Every structure is written in C-alpha cells, then in structure tokens.
Amino acid sequence: MELFGFGPHLMIDGYQANPEKLADAEMVKRVLDEMPEAMEMTKVLPPFVFEYTGARAEDAGVTGVVIIAESHIAIHTFPEKRFISVDIFSCKEFDLRKAVEYLVETFEIGRYDTYLINRGKEYPKDPELARRIVEGEREYLESRIA
Template sequence: MELFGFGPHLMIDGYHAASEKLEDAALLEDILRDLPRAIDMTVVLPPAVTEYQGLTEDDSGYTGVVIIAESHIAIHTFPRRGFVSVDIFSCKEFDAQHALNYLVEKLDIGRYDTHFINRGKEFPKDLSVVEKILSGEREYLAARLA
C-alpha cells in the first residue's frame, strides 16, 4: 500500500536486550549490512560502527549507521542498560514488522516500544492525496477554532 508523503520512519526503543550483543561491534555491523537487504533497500555506503564513551559507563555504548539509497538506518546501544534505539527511515515502503522481528531476534530484545510515522506529508508524490489530507486537517482545525 502506497502511503502519502516522503516515506515511513520506524523508531524502535528496545529494553532488556542482551548486553553482550549490544557491545558487539561486529554483530552491529553485520546487522547494518544485512537488514537493508532483508527489507529490500540498497546500501550506498558501508556500515560504520563506533564505540563512544558517555559521561558514565552506563551511558557508554556503540553507534552505527548505514546509508541506503532510500535514506538511512541507525542503531544506538547502551549495553549496561540493556537498551537499544533504532531508526529506519526510507523514501519507500518497507515491511516494518519484518524489520522489528529481525532486530528483536538478533539483539535478544526483551521488550520494545515502536513509533511509526510518515514523514514529509506534503511531499508531492501524489498531489491529489496531499490535497485531501491537508483539506481534512484544515476543516478539523477550523471546526475546533470556531
């Protein structure tokens, strides 16, 4: 199903993840190399993963990113907290559930929250759809302000 706007943005907050996996730079690089293929995206720059030192040990971890033709995928880990944050942003539709399942399995995520939005709702892929959305929002706002 083609959605409006520029494209989907899936945000995942993973809790109770396996700390040893969150501090495995090679695993994170493998994920960033394999996940784009798993959701039919095109890697244009190889994955980059780097360790970072936070103000405390609990806030230290790894950050990784892969640039895809469709936008990017980023992972930020906090191994001592068992927390991982992932963003998948694309200009084309993708199977968000498949991406979530892949990450839950690879990182042994115990619990997660997700947020899914369509970005750039006025991006002119199909102007008739944009006009309907904006017209509806304007009618709603006019009624609320009246």
C-alpha cells in the first residue's frame, strides 16, 4: 500500500478517431454511464452531457462528465478535428490499460498520447500518519503564535 498520494489522474489525447462516434452524444453518455462500474468505481450522479456548437464548425463537439465517489471522468470530443480528450481522476487505483483500451476501441482512436500524474503526492493514505502530520503542524503553529 502506498502511504502518500491522493490518486492517479490519467489524461488521454486521442487523434484520428471516428468522427461519427465523436459526434454521438448518446454514445458519450453511455461511455460515461458504464465506465465507472467497469473500473470498479462508484457513480454518484448520472452523467451530464452537452452538445456544443461553437462559433466555428471545427470547435463543435460533445462534452460530458460523470461524478464518481472517487472523483470524476470527463470527455471532450471534436469530431471535425477527429480529436478526443479524456480525464480520469480517482483517489483509488484503477486499471489504466483497461481504461485506455476501452476508449480506443469505443471511439476507434487511431493514435493517442497518455499522461499520468499522481495527484496529491503529499496526501497521506495512512490515517495514523495523517494524524501525526496534523498534530505536528498544530504544534508548529502554536509555537509560532505563542
């Protein structure tokens, strides 16, 4: 078990994706609805999906988010550019490869880049360690104020 770190934040930039699938708001909603359970996460609210038209056709697309107990999953699509951007942030470890493969297959992504950040690197997951850190900070502040 890791002692520190709030959790992984996986970002996926997908290129050369299927423009019809990227424009399909119902598909984006279905992905956001099914993905939490597939990743063993807890969906808190139903997905919210919005079709954006934009000032230019190339800016149009679908944006959606689902709030999970562990954090969130967000999808932004740009069918004219054949581009999709996905963020999966969780305080719980999850199968990164499975998430990427699911999205690549579903949206027929031709090429992609992934970025992974461990959020909250100083966030202690061990409650006893967290207690000692907080007590230490309080003692330090009290010594500075007195």
